[in-house]
Amino acid sequence: MKPSDARVQPIFNDALDYPAGDERENYLQKACGSDAPLRARVEALLRAHETAGSFLTGGRTDRESPGDH
Amino acid sequence: MSATPDDPEEVARILNAVSRGDRRAANELLPLVYEEMKRLAKIRIANDADPSLQATGLVHEAYLRLVVGKSERAWNDQRHFLAAAANTMRRIMIDRARNRKRLKRGGGAKRETLSLDDLFMDETPAEDLLALDEAIEKLSREHAAAADLVKLRVFAGLSHTEAAESLGLPKRSADRIWAYARAWLFDALNPPDPPESR
Numbered sequence: 458m459k460p461s462d463a464r465v466q467p468i469f470n471d472a473l474d475y476p477a478g479d480e481r482e483n484y485l486q487k488a489c490g491s492d493a494p495l496r497a498r499v500e501a502l503l504r505a506h507e508t509a510g511s512f513l514t515g516g517r518t519d520r521e522s523p524g525d526h
Numbered sequence: 527m528s529a530t531p532d533d534p535e536e537v538a539r540i541l542n543a544v545s546r547g548d549r550r551a552a553n554e555l556l557p558l559v560y561e562e563m564k565r566l567a568k569i570r571i572a573n574d575a576d577p578s579l580q581a582t583g584l585v586h587e588a589y590l591r592l593v594v595g596k597s598e599r600a601w602n603d604q605r606h607f608l609a610a611a612a613n614t615m616r617r618i619m620i621d622r623a624r625n626r627k628r629l630k631r632g633g634g635a636k637r638e639t640l641s642l643d644d645l646f647m648d649e650t651p652a653e654d655l656l657a658l659d660e661a662i663e664k665l666s667r668e669h670a671a672a673a674d675l676v677k678l679r680v681f682a683g684l685s686h687t688e689a690a691e692s693l694g695l696p697k698r699s700a701d702r703i704w705a706y707a708r709a710w711l712f713d714a715l716n717p718p719d720p721p722e723s724r
Contacts, residue, residue, distance in 0.1 A: 505716070
């Protein structure tokens with residue numbers, strides 16, 4: 458059964474606070490423990506984060522103010 | 527008989543109706559916003575504007591021109607309007623994508639990046655937009671706030687900060703949710719192949 462977003466999201470976000478490599482590994486180990494599906498899901502999303510490239514980037518920036526041409 | 531952005535009385539009528547919760551009026555409004563958006567886009571392109579800014583926030587800008595420029599503040603609840611605007615713009619974009627798919631237009635295959643700018647300028651292959659829309663729908667069932675944030679950015683063209691404010695999210699929460707939503711959607715659209723251990 459897929460882990461819920463409520464469980465996955467905080468671990469995903471916190472994992473990104475650690476540099477990729479040993480520190481992140483250690484965090485994931487602590488956060489996910491023996492929950493293999495949870496770990497797999499977090500890792501899949503971390504991979505997606507790393508490889509998403511320009512996906513959903515760009516768009517309106519805050520420097521533009523409405524009414525400017 | 528549909529109003530044009532240049533008909534301020536008609537626009538005001540529609541806005542007042544929408545502010546009273548008339549959902550059909552909201553359907554009337556968004557094509558106006560869309561027309562305004564396309565007009566603004568043409569101006570931008572004609573003025574050789576920075577390409578990275580061309581497509582940004584045109585719905586929001588068009589909305590402000592229509593609402594702020596043409597009428598008293600008809601909206602008590604801008605947050606509500608922006609969510610409605612996003613939903614209606616989404617329907618417009620998806621309907622157009624379905625038409626494009628049916629007519630098999632867009633012969634010159636454009637490399638697909640699915641950046642927000644590409645999406646907003648309607649330069650996304652129909653299949654990709656429909657797949658994204660479906661993924662957003664799935665996300666909305668599992669993580670409503672994440673989907674709301676995505677919809678405001680993708681369909682209403684809001685900036686990250688504007689979308690966060692609209693949802694009442696503090697910056698740190700919005701940043702985290704956005705990172706999660708983006709990864710979630712990318713993963714949904716690009717499943718690893720073959721599947722990892724399930």
